[in-house]
Amino acid sequence: xxxxxxxxxxxxxxxxxxxxxxxxxxxxxxxxxxxxxxxxxxxxxxxxxxxxxxxxxxxxxxxxxxxxxxxxxxxxxxxxxxxxxxxxxxxxxxxxxxxxxxxxxxxxxxxxxxxxxxxxxxxxxxxxxxxxxxxxxxxxxxxxxxxxxxxxxxxxxxxxxxxxxxxxxxxxxxxxxxxxxxxxxxxxxxxxxxxxxxxxxxxxxxxxxxxxxxxxxxxxxxxxxxxxxxxxxxxxxxxxxxxxxxxxxxxxxxxxxxxxxxxxxxxxxxxxxxxxxxxxxxxxxxxxxxxxxxxxxxxxxxxxxxxxxxxxxxxxxxxxxxxxxxxxxxxxxxxxxxxxxxxxxxxxxxxxxxxxxxxxxxxxxxxxxxxxxxxxxxxxxxxxxxxxxxxxxxxxxxxxxxxxxxxxxxxxxxxxxxxxxxxxxxxxxxxxxxxxxxxxxxxxxxxxxxxxxxxxxxxxxxxxxxxxxxxxxxxxxxxxxxxxxxxxxxxxxxxxxxxxxxxxxxxxxxxxxxxxxxxxxxxxxxxxxxxxxxxxxxxxxxxxxxxxxxxxxxxxxxxxxxxxxxxxxxxxxxxxxxxxxxxxxxxxxxxxxxxxxxxxxxxxxxxxxxxxxxxxxxxxxxxxxxxxxxxxxxxxxxxxxxxxxxxxxxxxxxx
Amino acid sequence: xxxxxxxxxxxxxxxxxxxxxxxxxxxxxxxxxxxxxxxxxxxxxxxxxxxxxxxxxxxxxxxxxxxxxxxxxxxxxxxxx
Numbered sequence: 001x002x003x004x005x006x007x008x009x010x011x012x013x014x015x016x017x018x019x020x021x022x023x024x025x026x027x028x029x030x031x032x033x034x035x036x037x038x039x040x041x042x043x044x045x046x047x048x049x050x051x052x053x054x055x056x057x058x059x060x061x062x063x064x065x066x067x068x069x070x071x072x073x074x075x076x077x078x079x080x081x082x083x084x085x086x087x088x089x090x091x092x093x094x095x096x097x098x099x100x101x102x103x104x105x106x107x108x109x110x111x112x113x114x115x116x117x118x119x120x121x122x123x124x125x126x127x128x129x130x131x132x133x134x135x136x137x138x139x140x141x142x143x144x145x146x147x148x149x150x151x152x153x154x155x156x157x158x159x160x161x162x163x164x165x166x167x168x169x170x171x172x173x174x175x176x177x178x179x180x181x182x183x184x185x186x187x188x189x190x191x192x193x194x195x196x197x198x199x200x201x202x203x204x205x206x207x208x209x210x211x212x213x214x215x216x217x218x219x220x221x222x223x224x225x226x227x228x229x230x231x232x233x234x235x236x237x238x239x240x241x242x243x244x245x246x247x248x249x250x251x252x253x254x255x256x257x258x259x260x261x262x263x264x265x266x267x268x269x270x271x272x273x274x275x276x277x278x279x280x281x282x283x284x285x286x287x288x289x290x291x292x293x294x295x296x297x298x299x300x301x302x303x304x305x306x307x308x309x310x311x312x313x314x315x316x317x318x319x320x321x322x323x324x325x326x327x328x329x330x331x332x333x334x335x336x337x338x339x340x341x342x343x344x345x346x347x348x349x350x351x352x353x354x355x356x357x358x359x360x361x362x363x364x365x366x367x368x369x370x371x372x373x374x375x376x377x378x379x380x381x382x383x384x385x386x387x388x389x390x391x392x393x394x395x396x397x398x399x400x401x402x403x404x405x406x407x408x409x410x411x412x413x414x415x416x417x418x419x420x421x422x423x424x425x426x427x428x429x430x431x432x433x434x435x436x437x438x439x440x441x442x443x444x445x446x447x448x449x450x451x452x453x454x455x456x457x458x459x460x461x462x463x464x465x466x467x468x469x470x471x472x473x474x475x476x477x478x479x480x481x482x483x484x485x486x487x488x489x490x491x492x493x494x495x496x497x498x499x500x501x502x503x504x505x506x507x508x509x510x511x512x513x514x515x516x517x518x519x520x521x522x523x524x525x526x527x528x529x530x531x532x533x534x535x536x537x538x539x540x541x542x543x544x545x546x547x548x549x550x551x552x553x554x555x556x557x558x559x560x561x562x563x564x565x566x567x568x569x570x571x572x573x574x575x576x577x578x579x580x581x582x583x584x585x586x587x588x589x590x591x592x593x594x595x596x597x598x599x600x601x602x603x604x605x606x607x608x609x610x611x612x613x614x615x616x617x618x619x620x621x622x623x624x625x626x627x628x629x630x631x632x633x634x635x636x637x638x639x640x641x642x643x644x645x646x647x648x649x650x651x652x653x654x655x
Numbered sequence: 656x657x658x659x660x661x662x663x664x665x666x667x668x669x670x671x672x673x674x675x676x677x678x679x680x681x682x683x684x685x686x687x688x689x690x691x692x693x694x695x696x697x698x699x700x701x702x703x704x705x706x707x708x709x710x711x712x713x714x715x716x717x718x719x720x721x722x723x724x725x726x727x728x729x730x731x732x733x734x735x736x
Contacts, residue, residue, distance in 0.1 A: 369693060380693050441704075456700040463712065592713040604686050 001080065003028035003048050010035040019043070032081070037068030045076035050099065054082035057102055059184065065102050072103075080181065090190070098181035098198065107189040111177035117195040118211040120169025121231045123248045124265045125149055126301050128281035128315070129322040134267060135165035136233045136250040138172070138214045139534040141409040142269035142285050142303075142510035143541045145250075147523065149283060150301075156527045164526075168534045172212070180215065187225075197221060197236070205229075219253070219405035236405045244274075252286075253409055254402030261290075269303075269510065270410040271402055277307070285330070286412050286511040287397055299325045299342055302332065303511050304397060310337035328352075329363060330508055331393060331416065344450075346370065348421055348508070351384050360450030364427040367468065370451070379451045381428055382464030386593035388601075390416065392632065409538065411545035412511040417472040419555045420506040420513040425465040426563060432462045467586045469563060474583025476556045477568075478646055489576060489653045493569040495557060499550030503558045515551050518544045573655040580654075584647045591640050595633060602627040659706075659725045659732075666701045667721065670694065680722035687720075702728060708735060 006014070006027045013035035014021075021027050021043035032051030049069075056064035065084035072088035079085065080099035085092070090108030097103070119137040124130045125145070132149045134140070148161045172195070179185060180198030188205045196202060197215030204225030211232040215221035221234050224241030231248040234240055238251045241258040251257055252269040259275040266282040268274060274284075277295035282288075285303025292309035299315040299322070311334040315324035326342035331349035334340070339355040346352060347362040354372025360379075362368060367385035371378050384390055394416035401412075435446045436458040445452040453461075480492050495501055505516040522531075522540055531537050560568045564579070571579065600606065602624065611619035627633055657665075660680065668675035671688055684690040690698060699715045702708075702724070708731045718724050 371693060380696070383693065383696065454697060454700075456697055456704060459703070460696055460700045460712075467712075589711075589713050593716065596713060596716055600692075 001030055001048060001050055001078070003030050005029075006033070006035075014038055014041075021047075030081070034068070037066065039068075039070040041069050041071070042073040044074070045093075047074045047076070048078040050079055050081035050083070052083070054100075057082075057084050057100065059102060059186075065104065076176075094176045096176050096178040098179060098183065100182050101179050101185070102183075103179070103185045105187045106185055106191070109177065109179070109185065109188075109191040109194075111175060111193055114173055114175045115177075115193040115210060116169040116173045117177070117193060118231055118233050119172040120166055121210065121233075121248060123231075123250070123267065125267050125281055126283040126299060127323065127325045128265060128299055134250075135162055135169065136267065137165050137168040137534060138212045138233050138235060139168050139409065139538065140165070140233065140250055140267070141411070141538060141541065142252070143411060143512050144534065144537060145267055145269070145283070146285075146510035147519075147526075151523065154523065154527070157523055160526050160529070160531075164531070164534050164537060182217065183215070208232075216405055219403065224258070235409065237403055249279075253405070256402075266297075270408070270412065271397075271400065277311075281325075283510075286410050287400075301325070301327045302330075303508070304330045304332075304393065306333045306393075308334050308336040308338060311335075312338075313340045313342055315342040327363075329366070330511070331366075331390070333389065347424060349384055349390055349416065351387070351389070358450050362449065362451055364424050364431055366421045366424045366428070367464075373452075376445070377451050378445070379448070379453050380457060381432065381453065381461040382425075382468065383461070385464060385468050386590060386597060388594055388597045388632065391594050410511055411541050413513045413545065413548050415513070417468065417475065418506070418513050419515075419552050419559075420508050422469060422472050422559070423506055425469055426559070429462050429465045429469075432458045432465075436462070467589060470582050470586035471590055473556060473560060473563065474580060474587065476552065477580070478583070478650065480553060481650060482646070487653065488655070489650060490569065490571075490573075493557065496550040496553045499547060499552075499554040501554045501558065503555065503562065506555070512541065512545055514544045514548065515555070518547065518551070576654045577651065580647060580650060584643055587643045588640055591636050591643075595636050598630065598633055598636070599627055602630075659729055660721070662705055663702065663721060663724055663728065666705050667698060670697055670701050678721060680725065681720060683720045684724075685719070706732060708732060 005025055006029050011024050018040040019038055026046045027043050028048045030050050032053045033049060034053045037052045052068045054067040056066045058064055067082055067084055069085040072085050073091045075091055075093040077092050077095045079097045082100040083097055085103045087105040093110035095109055120135050122133045122135050125134050126132050126149050132152055134145050134148050151157055177194055179196045182199040183196050184201045186203045188202055189207055191208045193210045194208045195212045197213055199217045199220040200213050200215035202223045205223050205227045207228045209230045211229055213221050213234045214236050216236055219237035222239040226243035227240050229246040232246050234251045235253045237254045239256050240246060240251055243260040244257045245262040247264040249263045250267040254270050255268045255272040257274045261274040263279040266279045268284040270286040272284045273289040275291045276293040277290045280298045282297045283301040288302045288305040290297055290307035295307050295311040298313050300313055305328055313326060315322050318324060324342040326340060326344050328346040329348040332346055333351045335353035338352050341357045344359050345361045345363050347368055348366040350368045350370055352370045356377045358377045362379055365381040367382050369380040369383045398414045435448055439446045439455045443455045446455050486492055500515050500517055506513055507516045507519055525531050531540060607616055607620045610616045664675050664678045667678055671690060682688050699710060703710055706728055710731055718727050
């Protein structure tokens with residue numbers, strides 16, 4: 001912005017309009033400055049003002065805001081073109097205001113000394129007693145946080161990651177706060193040491209201190225009424241509203257916090273939701289959601305998680321300070337008033353009901369139910385694979401991605417069935433077999449890693465996993481076939497050169513499932529200093545994400561032989577057909593079982609209370625609809641037909 | 656040897672912790688005998704062990720009452736022979 005000292009004639013107009021200045025020589029303006037649009041403004045220090053001859057700004061509330069300034073106090077402020085500033089009860093101080101910004105009815109917006117605006121602030125996530133500190137920045141992704149928090153045994157890695165965060169924080173250091181182009185700051189109290197990104201809306205906030213509100217035109221951030229936040233990072237497209245209290249926390253892209261939710265030392269990554277309840281040291285991976293009062297999420301690590309009302313965890317019973325922590329792998333749900341005493345580790349896509357005081361590890365049993373039975377924690381492996389909830393969740397997450405910016409910080413693989421969950425099921429099958437072999441028929445329960453499994457169910461649950469594995473391996477084959485459309489099906493059975501090969505282990509890095517070897521290679525690069533910034537780290541993580549399909553294919557090729565005893569390339573046409581028939585049957589069986597689960601919502605006790613003065617069935621159907629007419633049920637039927645069609649399409653190419 | 660019905664009754668009573676005398680062929684596993692979802696699959700597993708058979712999961716879970724279970728298990732036993 002090219003400025004000049006305000007002219008004598010302009011000073012006269014300004015003074016006539018009730019303006020004062022500590023030193024008019026330090027009031028600098030641009031061409032297009034219209035002194036007639038500045039009223040009752042007090043200038044102190046150096047103040048630069050852009051064009052104020054622009055049109056009024058429409059905020060969509062019926063009142064047009066004229067471009068200009070009135071009733072404000074500015075000290076060491078630079079104001080861009082086309083802004084509307086009015087009703088500053090305190091001061092705008094040490095502040096750069098972008099173009100087309102509206103500031104109205106606010107207290108003090110200032111920068112007090114040098115700050116990095118929340119960047120580099122250390123939070124005690126996952127373990128409130130410390131030891132897993134995360135330095136949050138506006139570039140912190142779920143994966144960067146995971147590597148920082150979970151791999152603490154690798155001290156050189158922890159040091160390098162802390163260094164990358166420090167470098168990012170250093171690059172953000174300034175003695176001046178900023179408000180980006182097109183931002184709106186309305187009806188707020190104190191905003192101190194906060195960097196506000198372009199197109200952000202800050203409306204009615206009570207107190208914001210030491211933070212960054214990252215924002216863009218495509219993905220504007222919103223901070224709403226009654227919010228109190230300190231030592232925070234709010235990333236693009238996020239919203240924090242309605243009396244939320246945010247302390248030492250990161251609010252990730254597309255995340256929504258509100259309705260008096262309070263959090264401290266927590267990190268919420270992409271598309272999380274936090275309403276009403278409380279979080280402490282929660283590592284909320286992508287799509288972690290809590291909506292209800294009386295829920296306390298503490299010292300937990302989750303992703304794709306849904307907390308029922310009154311969900312509680314605790315990390316007490318310690319003697320030397322809070323150490324205990326708990327992991328719920330992706331896709332878990334906790335039922336109403338469920339309780340988990342940490343430490344425990346819960347396998348992926350598990351539904352937890354009841355109160356659990358045992359410390360268990362069910363990580364090799366994904367898709368399970370954990371129940372409380374006569375005070376004991378019991379596990380039903382594989383049962384959650386056949387429920388409506390799991391299938392609906394798998395469909396809904398990608399459709400609910402609220403991140404609108406061109407760049408997405410968190411890298412997410414949404415698949416429910418994946419090499420990660422498949423490898424767990426393969427281990428689960430072996431464990432169930434081993435338990436079954438050792439169990440005596442007189443036993444009702446067998447103990448496995450701190451949890452009880454009904455002996456009777458060992459065989460059944462093994463079959464469940466077998467069915468899920470048939471479906472998964474078949475899905476991967478069929479999807480590959482659909483994508484590549486080879487003349488002959490067996491032409492598929494080639495290693496994808498873009499992927500890593502072999503049976504290696506998979507990990508789930510806060511939403512990004514990948515081969516462990518890729519994660520290890522990345523760790524090596526960080527430790528070696530080949531990754532020199534958080535931006536380079538984000539790019540390297542995206543490369544891993546982009547290799548998922550090729551890696552998945554190669555892993556399935558390698559694992560097929562292990563699971564089914566034959567190299568897929570060696571199968572005859574007839575054997576291939578048999579396998580795909582098995583896939584078809586397993587897929588149909590899954591759909592039937594899910595439909596059976598859905599049907600429960602239309603029968604028996606579900607109808608209790610309908611038809612308050614009689615005519616219960618008609619009332620139920622008027623409100624709930626019919627099983628046959630249900631949208632989800634119809635989709636299940638369509639899916640079943642598609643499976644048959646896909647199978648029939650592939651048969652002629654099996655020779 | 657006890658009939659299929661008697662054996663089903665015994666297994667069901669033990670598993671659901673109810674009085675066997677109250678179980679009839681018309682008893683619905685969920686509505687009358689109070690089987691919850693996990694108990695339904697436990698019942699299937701218990702019948703498999705009792706009769707030394709393997710049942711198709713979705714077909715077995717679609718069985719709603721004791722009489723249907725008798726007929727279903729008899730048909731599986733017949734196929735086994």
